[in-house]
Amino acid sequence: MHCSRHNSMSLFWIVGLWVIALVVARIGHWWYQWSNPKSNGKLPPGSMGFPIIGETFGYFKPHGFYELSPFLKKKMYGPLFRTNILGVKTVVSTDMDVNMDILRLENKFFSLSYPDGLVKPLGKDSLFFKTGNIHKHIKHISMRLLGSENLKQKIIKDMDRVTQEHLSLKANQERFDVKDAVSSLIISHLTPKVISNLKPETQSKLMKNFNAFSFDWFRASYTFSALRGLYNTLWACREGMQLMKDIYARRKTSREKYDDFLETTLDELEKEGSLVNEDVIVSLIFTLCCITQDTTSKATCMALKFVSENPKVLAELKREHEAILASREDKEGGVTWEEYRHKMTFTNMVTSLLLSSKAMGYTIPAGWIVMVIPSVVHLDPEIYENPFEFNPWRWEGKELRSGSKTFMVFGAGIRQCAGSEFARLQISIFLHHLVTTYDFSLSKDCEVVRVPGALFPNGIYMNISKCSKVT
Numbered sequence: 001m002h003c004s005r006h007n008s009m010s011l012f013w014i015v016g017l018w019v020i021a022l023v024v025a026r027i028g029h030w031w032y033q034w035s036n037p038k039s040n041g042k043l044p045p046g047s048m049g050f051p052i053i054g055e056t057f058g059y060f061k062p063h064g065f066y067e068l069s070p071f072l073k074k075k076m077y078g079p080l081f082r083t084n085i086l087g088v089k090t091v092v093s094t095d096m097d098v099n100m101d102i103l104r105l106e107n108k109f110f111s112l113s114y115p116d117g118l119v120k121p122l123g124k125d126s127l128f129f130k131t132g133n134i135h136k137h138i139k140h141i142s143m144r145l146l147g148s149e150n151l152k153q154k155i156i157k158d159m160d161r162v163t164q165e166h167l168s169l170k171a172n173q174e175r176f177d178v179k180d181a182v183s184s185l186i187i188s189h190l191t192p193k194v195i196s197n198l199k200p201e202t203q204s205k206l207m208k209n210f211n212a213f214s215f216d217w218f219r220a221s222y223t224f225s226a227l228r229g230l231y232n233t234l235w236a237c238r239e240g241m242q243l244m245k246d247i248y249a250r251r252k253t254s255r256e257k258y259d260d261f262l263e264t265t266l267d268e269l270e271k272e273g274s275l276v277n278e279d280v281i282v283s284l285i286f287t288l289c290c291i292t293q294d295t296t297s298k299a300t301c302m303a304l305k306f307v308s309e310n311p312k313v314l315a316e317l318k319r320e321h322e323a324i325l326a327s328r329e330d331k332e333g334g335v336t337w338e339e340y341r342h343k344m345t346f347t348n349m350v351t352s353l354l355l356s357s358k359a360m361g362y363t364i365p366a367g368w369i370v371m372v373i374p375s376v377v378h379l380d381p382e383i384y385e386n387p388f389e390f391n392p393w394r395w396e397g398k399e400l401r402s403g404s405k406t407f408m409v410f411g412a413g414i415r416q417c418a419g420s421e422f423a424r425l426q427i428s429i430f431l432h433h434l435v436t437t438y439d440f441s442l443s444k445d446c447e448v449v450r451v452p453g454a455l456f457p458n459g460i461y462m463n464i465s466k467c468s469k470v471t
Contacts, residue, residue: 035047035048037082037089037365038365039365040365043082043365044077044078044080044081044082044091045077045078045081045082046075046077046081046082046083046092047082047083048082048083048084048089049083049084052087053087054083054084054085054086054087054088055071055083055084055085056084056085056086056087058071058074059071059083059085059452060451060452061451062449062450062451062455063449063450063451064449064450065448065449065450065454066388067388068376068379069450069452072092072094072373072376075092076094076376079093079094079095079097079098080092080093080094080095080098085371088368088369089365089367089368089369090368090369090370090371091368091369091370091371092370092371092373093370093371093372093373094373094376094377095377096374096377096383096405096406096408097405099372099373099374099377099405099408100404100405100408102370102372103372103408137275137276138275138276138280138284139418141264141265141268141276141284142284142288142418142419143418144261144264145193145194145261145264145288146288146292146418146419146421146422147418147421148421151337151421151422151425152337154193155189155190155193155422155425156334156335156336156337156340156425156429157334158189158192158193159189159425159426159429160334160335160429160433161189161334162185162188162189163185163189163426163429163430163433164334164433165185166181166184166185166188167430167433167434167437167438167464170464171438171464171465171466174463175443175461175462175463176461176462177459177460177461178297178300178301178304178459178460178461178462179297179298179300179301179456179459179460180211180297182293182296182297182300182301182426182430183210183211183293183294183297184207184211186292186293186296186297186426187207187210187211187289187293188207190289190292190293191203191206191207191210191289192260193260193261194260194261194262194285194288194289195247195260195261195262195285196258196259196260196262197256197258198247202243202247205239205243206240206243206244206247208236209236209237209239209240209243209286209290210236210240210289210290210293211293212232212233212235212236212240213233213236213237213240213290213291213293213294214232214233214294236290237286237290240286240290241282241283241286244282244285244286245278245282247262248262248278248281248282248285251263251266252266261285262285265281265284265285268281269281288418288419291419292419292422292423295419295423296419296422296423296426296427298454298456299351299423299427300426300427300430301456301460302448302454303350303351303427303430303431304434304440304442304460304462305442305446305448305460306390307350307431308440308441308442309390310390313350313390313392314435316346316392317346317347317350317431317435318435318436320343320344320345320346320347321344321347321431321432321435321436322436323343324339324343324344324432325436327343335428335429335432340425340428340429344428344432346392347428347431347432348395348400348424348428349392349393349394349395349396349400350392350431351423351424351427351428352392352395352400352407374408375452377405377406377408378406378407378408383406384406434464436467437466437467438464438465438466438467439464439465439466439467439468440462440463440464440465441462441463442460442461442462443458443460443461443462443463445458446458446459446460446461
């Protein structure tokens with residue numbers, strides 16, 4: 001009896017050890033396959049990190065603004081390396097020639113793709129996720145709102161007026177959050193240009209959804225606060241998109257004519273052979289308003305932080321803008337397109353600083369994402385002397401409105417940002433009124449980190465007061 005029980009226990013342990021060995025072997029094989037993806041050629045060097053999560057946490061780990069990402073420094077074995085971010089097999093390019101070729105060769109050798117986490121809030125119909133002729137067509141429609149001609153004819157005057165009004169109101173407050181203030185003023189003057197004749201309560205709801213949208217959750221996707229940000233963004237997109245659909249349906253039914261962007265899109269839909277449908281148009285309008293306020297407000301925060309920390313830059317900005325005021329015939333008039341394009345040379349260098357094929361025989365398997373990271377080139381000391389120094393003069397005499405291998409702040413190729421001129425104009429007008437009319441100071445706890453995009457952990461808070469003497 002005792003011997004039988006002993007033999008049973010021995011058999012149990014043998015089977016158990018065999019099962020454990022089998023599981024360990026399977027896990028080991030799975031891990032090996034994960035770490036060594038199959039390829040018909042030579043993969044770029046690198047590692048894939050942990051199964052499923054890859055190296056996501058390392059990629060999104062915060063680091064100082066005046067340094068290159070520790071993740072990139074550790075991983076840069078050459079111009080390309082392989083990794084896995086957000087569960088996607090990825091080849092990262094930090095080389096200027098490769099980056100430019102990738103952007104120029106979209107739809108030939110490369111197709112645009114984004115992680116699912118980014119697609120969900122904006123929706124599959126967003127401009128960002130379209131490719132080929134449809135993307136070109138939607139971008140062409142977008143330029144009727146954000147292109148230079150419309151900025152000159154219809155937007156600059158109200159942009160100037162609303163910026164003045166918002167700054168004047170803020171001068172009566174003890175301090176205010178710059179990002180929130182700039183987001184609000186952008187939405188205030190842009191919304192009527194996009195959709196006019198809205199009822200006050202409808203416009204208020206729509207503006208609230210625009211303001212609630214932010215990319216911060218994606219830039220810091222490893223934190224609890226980012227999950228809260230994702231929830232807020234998803235809520236804003238869902239509510240805002242439904243509101244846009246209701247507005248769109250009412251306008252289409254009434255067929256009342258208005259001189260706004262919504263009317264432009266309705267006309268586009270009625271054209272024979274149009275490449276877009278109502279869902280694409282609704283997504284386009286909502287996305288443009290959301291992203292325009294989010295990205296431009298963050299860039300303005302960056303401008304104020306770095307200008308306030310560099311007295312020489314601030315002095316040059318004051319000199320340039322006070323000269324504009326002195327030469328202006330209509331002393332009560334606002335910023336003109338002529339002043340913006342031809343008299344704000346140094347200001348343009350400041351905004352450019354803010355917004356800144358060597359495949360080596362490697363094979364990039366189908367289905368992998370190629371991530372272009374131009375910031376490494378912008379921070380290369382062999383290309384730019386003292387790249388981490390805030391030095392707008394480095395752009396003096398250079399062409400700043402078109403992308404190049406060493407200057408890709410607004411993208412390149414067919415992915416050149418449709419809203420780049422809008423962002424430059426808004427920041428320039430904000431700086432114009434700020435440096436010519438107000439004294440200002442930022443809170444001492446203002447901080448900027450990269451995760452990998454710019455993030456303001458404590459916000460950017462500012463105090464302003466009327467200058468004692470205005471030129």
